[in-house]
Amino acid sequence: MRIERYLQDSAARDGARTAIVSGEVRLDYARFLDLSVRMATTLRARGVGRGDRVLVLLDNGWQAAVGVFATWIAGAVLCPVNPATKSARLAQIARDCTPALVFAEGRLERLLDETPEIAATPRIVADAGFEAGLHAAPLAADPLPDTDLAALIYTSGSTGEPKGVMLAHENMDAAARAITTYLENTAADTILVVLPMSFGYGLNQLVTAMRCGATLVIEKSFAFPQAIFESIRDERVTGFPLVPAMAAMMMQARDLDASLLASLRYVTSAAAPMPLAHLDWLRAVLPQAKLYSMYGQTECTRASWLPPGEIDARRGSVGIAIPGGRAEVVDEAGAPVPPGTMGELVISGPHVMRGYWQNEAATRRALRPDPRTGTLRLHTGDLFTADADGYLTFVSRMDDMIKSRGEKVAPRAVEDVLCRMPGVAEALVVGIPHEVLGQAVKAVIVASDPALTERDVLRFCARHLEDHMVPKQVEFREFLPRTDSGKASRRLAAEPASPTGQETGSPA
Structure with a gap:
């Protein structure tokens, strides 16, 4: 099914149901569909045709939601980009995807004008007069196939040059059907999204909400947690997707009133591995909510999910x-490894991407045939183990594994210990060059206790880790450096902090 059908079908079932809550704006399904169709007509009038790329540079808000669905109704390809993206990266993306139109925040017009690759591209600005400038609704168009590209989502570039992930409507539909099935989403749900809708995890909240006719509460960011908690209470939010950085901020919040979160039916975590200490804290504070630990990549949206009832029995899984999908741990030859053996995770199924936009070499590296069947599988580049029942446990990205004293150190294993230490809010572990060891373990820490010292950290680690896993260096920072998608960046953490102590990136 094409994704715009989600909105059309939900509006047909109950047009009066609230679809979007964004600040003071509330759109029911009929109104949201009307705005999206009128915006689609405007796109067509501005020369956007089937398969053209529409670059959406918008903050989280109702305008972004309209821009997303209007692009699909127009038959075009969504290319969402974080509005905080710097000029050099924006230029790279524009050169790569050659957009037919840009839909952007008004404050970004100067940035667009100063970026040669995009300065002359037609644009629509999401300002106060945006709605008045939309065209009237068009006549019904011929149905388009679900094999068309739906989205071109650029990876964060944390492991190299950003690449455009090609997701067809059928890929996104398969992922959305699977996710709403195990989350048991219905029209009775109210889902909160504070994650950027310019990236897969945030965008997926809009897609799944529209699929089941739920209400989506859109917030710009998690910068002010108390305001978000009050929104959860006021809107009676049932679904709360978050990332580890948000959990860390919640843990540091003074006098957190858990009653504000009493409406939550479930919480999800997917963008990065959740430290066990954070997971345990969330379960203690939100006993009524089901907690779903998940794993995914932009290239497949979602790969795995842990049934909430298995959390205790499958610690860290x-x-x-x-x-509808398949996940296997394989060796270098692509053959399955025995239970408990570390190998690369490969994913297959209808939710896996088509490939990387105009990058055949990268596509061939990522999508390789199963030696048994010839079916293409996504090679994730992540090391996992699987038990006899197929439950997966993340070990490390292949490129992140630290080799010290001839021993392999998985950064997450050290991070889980550090996050259990009183006074540690967040931690990131990287390998740094060492003349004797080859690589040494370095811990980058955000402390919640200003009195915490490097000596304290090393003593704690020595009590809980094997010798070769104990950090040789500890660095305290105000916050962890992050990619545009909000993930903590090991590459940036390995670089020296600036003299001011501020990092590239920002807190979530």
Whole structure:
């Protein structure tokens, strides 16, 4: 199914149901569909045709939601980009995807004008007069196939040059059907999104909400947690997707009133591995909510999910393959490894991307045939183990594994210990060059206790880790450096902090 059908079908079932809550703006399904169709007509009038790329540079808000669905109704390809993206990266993306139109925040017009690759591209600005400038609704168009590209989402570039991930409507539909199945989403749900809708995890909240006719509460960011908690209470939010950085901020919040979160039916975590200390804290504070630990990549949206009832029995696991998908741990030759043996995770199923936009070499590296069947599988580049029941546990990205004293050190294993230490809010572990060891373990820490010292950290680690896993260096920072998608960046953490102590990136 094409994704715009989600909105059309939900509006047909109950047009009066609230679809979007964004600040003071509330759109029911009929109104949201009307705005999206009128915006689609405007796109067509501005020369956007089937398969053209529309670059959406918008903050989280109702305008972004309209821009997303209007692009699909127009038959075009969504290319969402974080509005905080710097000029050099924006230029790279524009050169790569050659957009037919840009839909952007008004404050970004100067940035667009000063970026030669995009300065002359037609644009629509999401300002106060945006709605008045939309065209009237068009006549019904011929149905388009679900094999068309739906989105071109650029990876954060944390492991190299950003690449455009090609997701067809059928890929996104398969992922959305699987996710709403195991989350048991219905029209009665109210889902909160504070994650950027310019990236897969945030965008997926809009897609899944529209699929089941739920209400989506859109917030710009998690910068002010108390305001978000009050929004959860006021809107009676049932679904709360978050990332580890948000959990860390919640843990540091003074006098957190858990009653504000009493409406939550479930919480999800997917963008990065959740430290066990954070997971345990969330379960203690939100006993009524089901907690779903998940794993995914932009290239497949979601790969695995852990049934909430298995959290205690499968400590640290990210679960089993999503419905309709397949996940296996394989060796260098692509053959399955025995239970408990570390290998690369490969994913297959209808939710896996088509490939990377105009990058055949990268596509061939990522999508390789199963030696048994010839079916293409996504090679994730992540090391996992699987138990006899197929439950997966993340070990490390292949490129992140630290080799010290001839021993392999998985950064996450050290991070889980550090996050259990009183006074540590967040931690990131990287390998740094060492003349004797080859690589040494370095811990980058955000402390919640200003009195915490490097000596304290090393003593704690020595009590809980094997010798070769104990950090040789500890660095305290105000916050962890992050990619545009909000993930903590090991590459940036390995670089020296600036003299001011501020990092590239920002807190979530």
